[in-house]
Amino acid sequence: MKLNTKFGKFGGLFVPETLVAALEELEAVFIRYKDDKKFNDELNDLLKNYAGRPTPLYYAERLSKIAGCKIYLKREDLLHGGAHKTNNALGQGLLAKYMGKKRIIAETGAGQHGAAVAMIGALLGIKTEVFMGSEDIKRQRANVLRMKLCGAKVVSVESGSRTLKDAINEALRDWIANVQDTFYLFGTVAGPHPYPTIVKHFQKVIGEEAKRQILDAEKRLPDYVIACVGGGSNAIGIFNEFLGDKNVKLIGVEPAGHGLNTGKHGATLNKGSVGVLHGSMSYVLQDEDGQILETHSVSAGLDYPGVGPEHSFLKDVKRVDYESITDKEAIGAFKLLSEVEGIMPALESSHAIAYAMKLAKRLKEDNANNKENNLDKNETKTKNPIIVINLSGRGDKDLEQMEFLVK
Ligand SMILES: Cc1ncc(COP(=O)(O)O)c(C=O)c1O
DSSP: SSSSSSTTTTEEEOOOOHHHHHHHHHHHHHHHTOOOHHHHHHHIIIIIITTSSSOOOEEHHHHHHHTTTTEEEGGGGTHHHHHBBHHHHHHHHHHHHHHOOEEEEEEEEESHHHHHHHHHHHTTTTTTEEEEEEHHHHHHHHHHHHHHTTTOEEEEEOTTSSSSHHHHHHHHHHHTTTTTTTTEEEOSSSSSSSHHHHHHHHTHHHHHHHHHHHHHHSSSSSSSSEEEEEEHHHHHHGGGGGTTTTTTTEEEEOOSSGGGGGTOOOOOHHOOOOEETTEEEEOOBBBBTSOOOOOOSSSSSGOOOOOOHHHHHHHHHTTTTEEOOHHHHHHHHHHEEEEEOOBOOHHHHHHHHHHHHHHHHHHHHHHHHHTTTTTTTGGGGSSSEEEEEEBBBBBBGTTTTTTTGGO
């Protein structure tokens, strides 16, 4: 392996021997093409003309009024396919094409990654199969239809909790059996090396654009950048460009789960412990014997007992704070953004919106208290904070699940 396989003590590649050669080949191809002019010209052309980059950074005026501070939304929901997943699917899809692979496989939770891969499979004329837990097939039916319409085969996974973790297990099993002609297009910054590095590479465009756009709009950096965390790809995508800006607070938002007494867990980074899942070392929701715990989130894309290794590193070095939001709070934010801005956020992204609104409330109270206590202006936190939220995807896929809100 030539690239760093780890982020501090996290990451690595804990995989069966059959996969080591395939991962080495993938790393070599990534190194060969990541700075290649022809590859990047083709990718950038597709990002612009097929997928619609750059996505806007939108000043959410009515939401800001309610929050009492300035809120900007990075509109990955406007990307072709309806979520940030298309950035990575295009990048890895092109790698598959340059490698001459005949078949692409992928896992999916919310169906957004699966839909993005199915679209890219159609675009590149490569046969595509998507593994999806049967529980997620039920709650994200619209995306299943989209995948099928693009010609992908959707394989229903019946094992475990029948969600994202189980879909990844099944995809890995398939890859081990078909490694010669098959490209495994992994959907987030988790999994064995080199996936966390490759997926970050193709998602970091979000933060690069967002930084340029906020500097254009406000002539200064934001005080907070907030993103939801499932495996962590939209969060790393927007955080990466701001990691060196120490005054920009970065906040990742996880689903809280149902709590210990229900046996359905959440908040991997807050409640988990260090372990190995899907080929890399990271924080993991596990019992004392290292058995993976069942998770719950209203949003299929966050319903995962692991997290990308770089997030575990960023937590431990205290560069990023990780907070959690309940189903109820996320559903409230889903409704709020729809009602005040006419933007339906994905349930995943709704977690980031919900946390931003809680934070804004706290900042308002802090400012009021500081005024009351007559603190020196310099001692108060920034008086007009700017928050950038990564709106990772649109909520159309969640409408059926949220139908009760409109009855
Ligand atoms: C809209 C949206 N946001 C976020 C996520 C979570 O993934 P990640 O943490 O890799 O961004 C998903 C996953 O399906 C998604 O569909």
